[in-house]
Amino acid sequence: MTRQKITFFLIVGSAVILVIVASALHGWPGEPSGLPSRGTAEPTAEGTPSPEALVTEILSGKRTWNGLQIGVISVEEDGWPLVKAQNPYNEPPAPGKRMLLVTVQVEKAEDADDQPVSVGAQDFKVVGERGVVYTTYGKETRCGVVPDELDGVVTPDHPISGAICVQVPEDEKDLVLVYEPYVGDKPAVYIPLPPGK
Numbered sequence: 001m002t003r004q005k006i007t008f009f010l011i012v013g014s015a016v017i018l019v020i021v022a023s024a025l026h027g028w029p030g031e032p033s034g035l036p037s038r039g040t041a042e043p044t045a046e047g048t049p050s051p052e053a054l055v056t057e058i059l060s061g062k063r064t065w066n067g068l069q070i071g072v073i074s075v076e077e078d079g080w081p082l083v084k085a086q087n088p089y090n091e092p093p094a095p096g097k098r099m100l101l102v103t104v105q106v107e108k109a110e111d112a113d114d115q116p117v118s119v120g121a122q123d124f125k126v127v128g129e130r131g132v133v134y135t136t137y138g139k140e141t142r143c144g145v146v147p148d149e150l151d152g153v154v155t156p157d158h159p160i161s162g163a164i165c166v167q168v169p170e171d172e173k174d175l176v177l178v179y180e181p182y183v184g185d186k187p188a189v190y191i192p193l194p195p196g197k
Contacts, residue, residue: 087145
């Protein structure tokens with residue numbers, strides 16, 4: 001093998017290894033479904049998680065960087081009947097799409113600070129196996145007026161619940177709910193969605 005070929009394979013191999021390591025730590029851009037679950041965080045002596053434990057909980061979707069815990073209450077694979085009942089002027093899903101309606105509960109973690117956190121449906125998006133991002137506000141992905149849409153302020157003694165709705169292709173699979181209110185500023189939190197009704 002010539003020196004040029006060896007150099008080429010070394011560069012390409014190094015790049016592939018870097019991409020694999022980066023994806024294991026941070027996830028593929030727009031394709032979070034492969035994130036590993038890394039266990040439960042061990043609290044420190046003071047009762048607050050160590051930085052390493054906090055990162056572990058964020059990566060596993062158990063907790064957000066700002067101390068929230070997000071639990072999925074229900075998933076409606078076809079939420080159009082509920083969206084239509086909420087407001088008869090809502091437009092139906094685009095051809096080949098369905099309205100995915102996810103109801104969540106958001107609360108402060110026991111060891112989080114007592115600062116209130118504003119949470120709304122616009123803080124969330126959905127990603128499926130295609131790696132396409134579906135937002136609650138995009139022209140082709142929004143649902144209109146949504147029943148019990150998520151919107152409120154979470155404090156340690158005041159959890160909130162509500163719905164998040166996006167249009168996704170009818171055959172989109174392996175859907176993951178993504179909490180990312182400040183794109184690129186803080187780590188996104190990925191919550192795999194269970195199959196709906």
